[in-house]
Amino acid sequence: MSVSESRRLRLCFVGWGAIASRVGELLAERQPAGVEIVAVAVRDPQRQRTALPQGARLIGGPDELAGLDVDMVIEVAGRPAVAIWGEAALRHASSFVVSSASAFTDDALLGLLLAVAEKTGSRIVVPSGALGELGALAAASALPLDEVQHTIVKPPLAWKGTRAAEMIDLDRLARRIEFFAGTARQAAEAFPQNANVAVISALSGIGLDRTRVVLVADPSAARNIHEISAAGAFGKLDLRLENEPLRTNPKSSEMTALSLVRLIENAVAPLVR
Structure with missing residues (x-):
């Protein structure tokens, strides 16, 4: 396997609202090598949508992650989505990126997801969001x-x-x-x-x-x-x-989307910054 092949990143977004669509727009402009949005999870995949990533598959439930061969699941759908998608994301991807960090005020949920991550070898990643870098x-x-x-x-x-x-x-x-x-x-x-x-x-x-x-x-x-x-x-x-x-x-910041773009690009970049 070449270095470029080893740096591929197959993404699944959970949610396709303001933040996710902005991230998709920026990735389409910047075209980081090896990055592909292969799936978008939504509540009603049958509803017609515009401005979805080209070639991305719409899915409606966590069980549909099986077989997609995703590397990173990125939650941008609100706090309830963390509990719904967390276990499956950690079992079927190497990283679960949690944008709705308020879900972790639930100590039981955080403990459960940490236990699953420990067992599967996957990681829970909390991006800096509107704070840029901490x-x-x-x-x-x-x-x-x-x-x-x-x-x-x-x-x-x-x-x-x-x-x-x-x-x-x-x-x-x-x-x-x-x-x-x-x-x-x-x-x-x-x-x-x-x-x-x-x-x-x-x-x-x-x-x-x-x-x-x-x-x-x-x-x-x-x-x-x-x-x-x-x-x-x-x-x-x-x-x-x-x-x-x-x-x-207006409840969210442009930096929230930018921090996700940085996280994604750093996952495949030869120079992490």
Whole structure:
């Protein structure tokens, strides 16, 4: 087998919403060698769809992963999909990429999937999503961490359709308001779409119950902002990202799709960056 043949990557996406379709669009533009989207899992595969990857097969259930010879299953369908597809993904692919990290606030589910991954030799991969890269925080956690805080600031529009609308008047907001403060577990449970990313920072650092999360609605914010601060034996870290919202879904960031593209390309690249 040649080096190029060994670097093939056959992908199955679970979900084909705003994030997945953006990833597909970027992969089609960039055409990384060896990468092929061979399947897309959806709830109703019989429904006609446009803009699907050329040649991709539509599937409707986890049992259909058998025989597809996929290398990586990428979940981008929301928290319930992690439990539905997780075991099958870990049995039929070498990697299961979980974008809806809020599913891991369920300790029993996480324990089950870790046990399956251990048995099959597959891996659960949590991408950095809207945070871009958390290597520094993950490295710092090798020594004791004293504190980690993750502040998420978004325009009022991005909080519509969430519990924030019950807590503050998003339509008439005239100034920045911190409407939630709690642990990463609490934030992800209460705001699974908007604060899903808090689980990512928590898993990279000191865990779901020690990571403090603050949620903010700010009418002056033009982008989705993440501010992460950490302190511990390594020193002090301050990270700030201002992400453009995804054009088709303001609750998500363009960086969420870009981080998945980077993860996919690094899986086949001769130089990992």
